[in-house]
Amino acid sequence: MSSAQSETHPYRSAAAQPVSGQPRSREGAVLTCADVSVEFGDFRALDGVTATFPPGRVHALVGQNGAGKTTLARVLAGLVEPLSGTVQVGEDLLSGGSVGEARRHGVELVHQHFALPADFTVAQCFELFNDGPQLLGAFSRTRLRRRAETLLAGAGTDVDPDAVIGRLPIETVQAVEIARALASNPRVLILDEPTAVLPPPAMHRLFERLRGLAAEGMCVIVVLHKMQEVFGVADTATALRAGRLIIEPTPIGDLDPASLSRAIIGGASIEAVPSAHEPASSAPVELRAAGLSARSSAHDASAVDVSLEIRQGEIVGIAGVEGNGQRSLVEAIVGVTAARSGSIWLGEADVSEASVRERRGRGLRVIPFERNVEGVSLSSSLWENHVAMRRGRGGWIIWPKTLRRQCKEALDRWKVSYRSEEQQAGSLSGGNVQKTILAREVTDDLRVLIAAHPTRGLDIAAARDVRAALVGAAAADAAVLVVSADLEEMFEVCHRVLVMLAGRVVAAFERPFDVERVGAAMVGGDEG
Amino acid sequence: MGDFIVTCLQAATPIWLAALAGMYAQRSGVIHLGLEGLMVSGAFVATATAIETGSIALALAAAIVVNLTLSLLFWLLITYFKANVMIVGLGLSLTAAGATGYALVVVFGSEAAVQSPIGLPQPLSGLTGPLAPLGDLSVLTFAAIALTWIAWWSIRRTRAGLKLSACGSDPFAARSAGVPVDRYRLAALQIGGFLCALAGTELSLAGVQSFSDNITQGRGYLAFAAVLLGNVAPIGVSVAALFFGFAAAFGIQSQLDFNGTLPPQFVLMLPYIVTIIAISITAVIKKRRGEQPTLILERTL
Structure with missing residues (x-):
C-alpha cells in the first residue's frame, strides 16, 4: 500500500490499529483454493479457480451477478462442496463441503442475507454458533446472556442480547452476524456483499472494522459490487467472470477502476443511460x-x-x-x-x-x-x-x-x-x-x-x-x-x-x- | 372431582406423548402427520407382545423397536428419496391403520378387539382416602410429566435443542452453523417414534387392556393439532394436549350426567372446534403483531 493511497482513502488511514483490543488466540492464516470447480445441475458455477489470499489484508472479490462470487465464498466456508479442487487454511488441507470443519480451522462466513433464525434471540444465536466442547451443551439463561454481552461488547456492538433477530433493523442483524463470526476468533473472515444492505455511514463504520481486523492479522475477504467500495477498502482485488478467475489477487495499487470494470464485464462497454428530461412545470x-x-x-x-x-x-x-x-x-x-x-x-x-x-x-x-x-x-x-x-x-x-x-x-x-x-x-x-x-x-x-x-x-x-x-x-x-x-x-x-x-x-x-x-x-x- | 381429573389425565396421556413427538419433529423442520400411524402401530405391537409374552417390559420394548424402524423409514423417504413430508406422513398413518387392522385378523382371528392379560403398572394404586383415584393412573402418565420437563429442558436449555430448533426455523442458518440438519431430523423423528410407542402402549394397555381396530380414532391428528395450538413449545403443546384430555373427559362425563340431552357427537366434535377457534385466534394475533403465519420454508443454497 503506497502512502499516497493511505491519504486518499479514509478507511486505510483510520484503521491503522486493531479495534477490539482483545488478545487474539489465533493468528490469521493464508487461505488458498486450488483448481476449485462447482456445478449446479448442468450449470458450471465455478471453473478451475485457483487463488491465494494472504493474512493481514482485506481482499475484495468482485464480479457480475452469476460470476460465482457467492459460490466461491461458500466453497471456502465449507457450505458448498466443490466438484473438484481443494481449499487450504494455513497448513491444513480441508476435505471440503463441511462447515464444521471449516469453522474449526477458523474460517467464518457472514452471509449476504444473514444466517440467523428470525425467531431466535441474539443470545441464542451466539449459542447456536458456539463451538465450545459439551455433549448437549446445557446452559442457563444468565450464562447465555453474559456470554452474548461479552461478545457483543468485544465487537463494539450495542444490542440487547434478549432481542429477537426478526425484529431488529437489518444493520443491527449484520452487526450481530459479524459479532457471532468473530466470536470463534477466526483466522479468515469472509463477508458476502455486506454493503448491499447498509446506508453510507454504516458502510464507513463496517469498512473501518474490516481494516482494523486486517491490521490485527486476520485474512479478510469481502465480496463487493461497486468499484468505489473496492478501491476504498481493499488491499487486493480478485475478479471472477462466468465462474472463471479473471484477475487473481492483485494489489489494488496495480489496478484502476476502469480496467477492473472492463475485466468484470468482459470487454463490452456499457453505454450511459440517457438522462431524463426535466418535466414541464405545467405537467399535470x-x-x-x-x-x-x-x-x-x-x-x-x-x-x-x-x-x-x-x-x-x-x-x-x-x-x-x-x-x-x-x-x-x-x-x-x-x-x-x-x-x-x-x-x-x-x-x-x-x-x-x-x-x-x-x-x-x-x-x-x-x-x-x-x-x-x-x-x-x-x-x-x-x-x-x-x-x-x-x-x-x-x-x-x-x-x-x-x-x-x-x-x-x-x-x-x-x-x-x-x-x-x-x-x-x-x-x-x-x-x-x-x-x-x-x-x-x-x-x-x-x-x-x-x-x-x-x-x-x-x-x-x-x-x-x-x-x-x-x-x-x-x-x-x-x-x-x-x-x-x-x-x-x-x-x-x-x-x-x-x-x-x-x-x-x-x-x-x-x-x-x-x-x-x-x-x-x-x-x-x-x-x- | 378427583375422578374427573384422573379421567382428564388418562384421556390426555396418549395425545400428550404423541404431541411431544410432533413437537420435536416440527422443531427440526418436519411436519409430522405420521403420529397417528406410529400410535396405532405402537398400540398393536405392545398388545400383541403382551399377549404372547406376558411381559409389559417386552411389550414396551417391542413397540419402541417397531416405531424406531418406522421412523427411520419415514426419514429415509423424506431425506434420500425427497418424498413430500405430508404425503409420507399421511401414508404412514393410513398404512399403519390398515396394516394393524389386517394383522388383528391374521394373528388373532378377530375383527373387533383382543384382550391383553396384563396392563401397565399403576404406581399409586396403593393409595387410599381422597387420593385414591390417582391409583388408576398408569406409569406412563407420570412418564409424560417427566418427559415434558425433559422436553422443555432439552429444547430451551441445551445447545443441542437450539440447533434442533434452528433446523426447523432456518435450515440455512443451521447449516451455516455446521449443524448436520438431516441427522438432527433423524434424531427428532427417532425421539418421536419412541414417544409414540409410549403413547400407543398407554392407549391399549393402560385402562382397557385391549387393542381394537382403529383404536387411535384420530388422536394422532389431535396430537398434531396440539403441536400447532401449543405453538411448537414443549409446555404449550402439553397444555394443549391436557386441554384435549379435558374435552374428552368432559364428553364422557356429560354422557353420564345428562344422558341424552347433549348429543354425544357434539361432545366428540368439541376438541376439534376448539382447535379451529384457537388456531384462528393465534393467527389473528400474529397478524396483528405483523408476523407471518407459521410456515416452514427451506431457504435454498
Missing part, C-alpha cells in the same frame, strides 16, 4: 398521495402520513434504509394493503378505495420488491406470466396461440433472451426476469410506474437496460416512483429524491444531489 400531477398511512403485512415499518405528488414525465426516488416504510407505502399505493388513513389519487380520480384491478385499469403498474415471488411465478411459463395480469381483452376465454404471440412480441421488443415462450420463468436469469416484468407492465396505457429495487441483484448491463426503461417510461409521459437502496442509481435517474425514515418522509432533495446529505438523512442526521 399523475400520482398523488395525501396523508397516507398504511402497514404492510410483510416485515416493514408502517408508512406514516406520507404525502407526495409526481407529475407526468417525472421520476421521483424514495431513498431510505430498508424497512423504513417503503414497502408499506408502495403496497398502499398499489392497493395490495389497505390504507389506514389518507387518500391516493391517480390523475383526477380518487382511488383510495379502489381495487388493485381498477387502479391497474387506470394505468398504474408496478415492478414489485421481490421479483421472483411477487413479480413472476417462477414455475409458470413465460406466456402465462405475461398474460397473468392482462384481463378483460377477449373476454374470459383464453386463446393460448394469440397470447403466446403477444408474449413473444413483447419479449422480443424488450430484448429478453429466452428459448421459447413455453419456458419456465424460473429458468431465466435475474435480469431477464426483470425484463419480462417490464414487458408486461410497461404498455401503451401506462401512466404511473412504481419500481421497487428495480436493479437489485442485476449485473451491470441488465441494470443499465432497466434504468433506461425507467427513463423511457418518463419520456413517454408516465409518472415514475423508484424505491431503491442504491443511491447512485437514484441520482442517475431521478429528478427528486425523498428520504423515508421510520415510516415518514423526512427529507426531500433536488438535483444536484449530495450523497453525504442524503446518506445522513437516511439515518436521521439531516433534515434536508
Whole structure:
C-alpha cells in the first residue's frame, strides 16, 4: 500500500490499529483454493479457480451477478462442496463441503442475507454458533446472556442480547452476524456483499472494522459490487467472470477502476443511460398521495402520513434504509394493503378505495420488491406470466396461440433472451426476469410506474437496460416512483429524491444531489 | 372431582406423548402427520407382545423397536428419496391403520378387539382416602410429566435443542452453523417414534387392556393439532394436549350426567372446534403483531 493511497482513502488511514483490543488466540492464516470447480445441475458455477489470499489484508472479490462470487465464498466456508479442487487454511488441507470443519480451522462466513433464525434471540444465536466442547451443551439463561454481552461488547456492538433477530433493523442483524463470526476468533473472515444492505455511514463504520481486523492479522475477504467500495477498502482485488478467475489477487495499487470494470464485464462497454428530461412545470400531477398511512403485512415499518405528488414525465426516488416504510407505502399505493388513513389519487380520480384491478385499469403498474415471488411465478411459463395480469381483452376465454404471440412480441421488443415462450420463468436469469416484468407492465396505457429495487441483484448491463426503461417510461409521459437502496442509481435517474425514515418522509432533495446529505438523512442526521 | 381429573389425565396421556413427538419433529423442520400411524402401530405391537409374552417390559420394548424402524423409514423417504413430508406422513398413518387392522385378523382371528392379560403398572394404586383415584393412573402418565420437563429442558436449555430448533426455523442458518440438519431430523423423528410407542402402549394397555381396530380414532391428528395450538413449545403443546384430555373427559362425563340431552357427537366434535377457534385466534394475533403465519420454508443454497 503506497502512502499516497493511505491519504486518499479514509478507511486505510483510520484503521491503522486493531479495534477490539482483545488478545487474539489465533493468528490469521493464508487461505488458498486450488483448481476449485462447482456445478449446479448442468450449470458450471465455478471453473478451475485457483487463488491465494494472504493474512493481514482485506481482499475484495468482485464480479457480475452469476460470476460465482457467492459460490466461491461458500466453497471456502465449507457450505458448498466443490466438484473438484481443494481449499487450504494455513497448513491444513480441508476435505471440503463441511462447515464444521471449516469453522474449526477458523474460517467464518457472514452471509449476504444473514444466517440467523428470525425467531431466535441474539443470545441464542451466539449459542447456536458456539463451538465450545459439551455433549448437549446445557446452559442457563444468565450464562447465555453474559456470554452474548461479552461478545457483543468485544465487537463494539450495542444490542440487547434478549432481542429477537426478526425484529431488529437489518444493520443491527449484520452487526450481530459479524459479532457471532468473530466470536470463534477466526483466522479468515469472509463477508458476502455486506454493503448491499447498509446506508453510507454504516458502510464507513463496517469498512473501518474490516481494516482494523486486517491490521490485527486476520485474512479478510469481502465480496463487493461497486468499484468505489473496492478501491476504498481493499488491499487486493480478485475478479471472477462466468465462474472463471479473471484477475487473481492483485494489489489494488496495480489496478484502476476502469480496467477492473472492463475485466468484470468482459470487454463490452456499457453505454450511459440517457438522462431524463426535466418535466414541464405545467405537467399535470399523475400520482398523488395525501396523508397516507398504511402497514404492510410483510416485515416493514408502517408508512406514516406520507404525502407526495409526481407529475407526468417525472421520476421521483424514495431513498431510505430498508424497512423504513417503503414497502408499506408502495403496497398502499398499489392497493395490495389497505390504507389506514389518507387518500391516493391517480390523475383526477380518487382511488383510495379502489381495487388493485381498477387502479391497474387506470394505468398504474408496478415492478414489485421481490421479483421472483411477487413479480413472476417462477414455475409458470413465460406466456402465462405475461398474460397473468392482462384481463378483460377477449373476454374470459383464453386463446393460448394469440397470447403466446403477444408474449413473444413483447419479449422480443424488450430484448429478453429466452428459448421459447413455453419456458419456465424460473429458468431465466435475474435480469431477464426483470425484463419480462417490464414487458408486461410497461404498455401503451401506462401512466404511473412504481419500481421497487428495480436493479437489485442485476449485473451491470441488465441494470443499465432497466434504468433506461425507467427513463423511457418518463419520456413517454408516465409518472415514475423508484424505491431503491442504491443511491447512485437514484441520482442517475431521478429528478427528486425523498428520504423515508421510520415510516415518514423526512427529507426531500433536488438535483444536484449530495450523497453525504442524503446518506445522513437516511439515518436521521439531516433534515434536508 | 378427583375422578374427573384422573379421567382428564388418562384421556390426555396418549395425545400428550404423541404431541411431544410432533413437537420435536416440527422443531427440526418436519411436519409430522405420521403420529397417528406410529400410535396405532405402537398400540398393536405392545398388545400383541403382551399377549404372547406376558411381559409389559417386552411389550414396551417391542413397540419402541417397531416405531424406531418406522421412523427411520419415514426419514429415509423424506431425506434420500425427497418424498413430500405430508404425503409420507399421511401414508404412514393410513398404512399403519390398515396394516394393524389386517394383522388383528391374521394373528388373532378377530375383527373387533383382543384382550391383553396384563396392563401397565399403576404406581399409586396403593393409595387410599381422597387420593385414591390417582391409583388408576398408569406409569406412563407420570412418564409424560417427566418427559415434558425433559422436553422443555432439552429444547430451551441445551445447545443441542437450539440447533434442533434452528433446523426447523432456518435450515440455512443451521447449516451455516455446521449443524448436520438431516441427522438432527433423524434424531427428532427417532425421539418421536419412541414417544409414540409410549403413547400407543398407554392407549391399549393402560385402562382397557385391549387393542381394537382403529383404536387411535384420530388422536394422532389431535396430537398434531396440539403441536400447532401449543405453538411448537414443549409446555404449550402439553397444555394443549391436557386441554384435549379435558374435552374428552368432559364428553364422557356429560354422557353420564345428562344422558341424552347433549348429543354425544357434539361432545366428540368439541376438541376439534376448539382447535379451529384457537388456531384462528393465534393467527389473528400474529397478524396483528405483523408476523407471518407459521410456515416452514427451506431457504435454498
